[in-house]
Amino acid sequence: xxxxxxxxxxxxxxxxxxxxxxxxxxxxxxxxxxxxxxxxxxxxxxxxxxxxxxxxxxxxxxxxxxxxxxxxxxxxxxxxxxxxxxxxxxxxxxxxxxxxxxxxxxxxxxxxxxx
Numbered sequence: 001x002x003x004x005x006x007x008x009x010x011x012x013x014x015x016x017x018x019x020x021x022x023x024x025x026x027x028x029x030x031x032x033x034x035x036x037x038x039x040x041x042x043x044x045x046x047x048x049x050x051x052x053x054x055x056x057x058x059x060x061x062x063x064x065x066x067x068x069x070x071x072x073x074x075x076x077x078x079x080x081x082x083x084x085x086x087x088x089x090x091x092x093x094x095x096x097x098x099x100x101x102x103x104x105x106x107x108x109x110x111x112x113x114x115x
Contacts, residue, residue: 008033011052018063025065049079
């Protein structure tokens, strides 16, 4: 069976967006997040990652509610990895595709930069 993992938008607003275009997204994200959770609440094959839970404060934003610090992206990558592990029952994903290889490479580079 296939698992669907939905990444929910940030319900915390960036205090200093780089332009008005990037302001006031959090209330809209909350509305959409609530609708998604309600629509799929009875589905065991749909999981959520709530970006709001990965944000510690304003320093986690990069001039917009939709762009984050490296540490948030790292936490997001780990949350995705955890969902895969939860589904597959193993830490070792044996999928050989160029996309998976690039994703692994990106996560390794990100880990090195953050530590």
